[in-house]
Amino acid sequence: MEPTLAQCILWARQAGQILRAGYGARHTIGFKTDNDLVTEFDRKAEAFLIAQIRGDFPEHTIVGEEGGNHAGSEDDTWYIDPVDGTTNFAHGLPYFCVSLGYSDGEGCRLGVVYDPIADECFAAERGRGAYLNDQPIHVSDISQLKRALVVTGFSHNEWEYVGVNNQLSERINARAQSLRRMGSSALNQAYVAAGRMDAYWELLVKPWDIGAGILIVREAGGIVTRMDGSQGGMLQPPCNIIASTPGIYQELFTQLKNSSSA
Secondary structure (H helix, E strand, O other): OOOOHHHHHHHHHHHHHHHHHHOOOOOOEEEOOOOOEEEHHHHHHHHHHHHHHHHHOOOEEEEEOOOOOEOOEEEEEEEEEEEEOHHHHHOOOOOOEEEEEEEEOOEEEEEEEEEOOOOEEEEEEOOOOEEEOOEEOOOOOOOOHHHOEEEEEOOOOOHHHHHHHHHHHHHHHOOOOEEEEOOOHHHHHHHHHOOOOOEEEEEEEOHHHHOOHHHHHHHOOOEEEEOOOOOOOOOOOOEEEEEEOHHHHHHHHHHHHHOOOO
């Protein structure tokens, strides 16, 4: 038996209901680093997802943000972020999601990003397109960076890269129509896939941040690479990622690559 997209969607939606139940409540907050927090709902949602995966696929590898890892088959790996955007969740800001990705021996095969507050489920299966609540989605047709809405993110833990992030952001903000920092890598990618954002980049993202989003963007017609332009090993950390509609990819890539801070 192999995982199915319907199965992933069901699990992501069920995990999302755990988050919806805790949204807006007072939380028990812990800190993995000075500013990288975790709530009891991160752990509850991850425990739920791990239980489902291990129940049906006990031999599969699991890579989870909150430490729920399980070593198994190298050709069957799950990437779980139970609350991508925990800081937003903890502050009552409705921009967070469940991210669930499955990779086989050929790379990303299934990806689901579920926003439980908006009840929006972005999903893709390799070779079969990308969907939002069962409706096909596609990246935008923007062809100039100066007309593009671009989104980025900053790593919680890599303080030595703050200056690099600021310089890259200033460079792109001066050349794009506008720049956003929303706080959820997975949703940022899903929004690029749906044409709401035109491009996304981020330094030092983790496999669970992008395990589902990479596939969703590519199946929606977008381009996803490392910041050096390579497409291989995207889930081998650390990864500096670009996800973009084709019309502005080269221009964005050139600006990021040519920055003195790159």
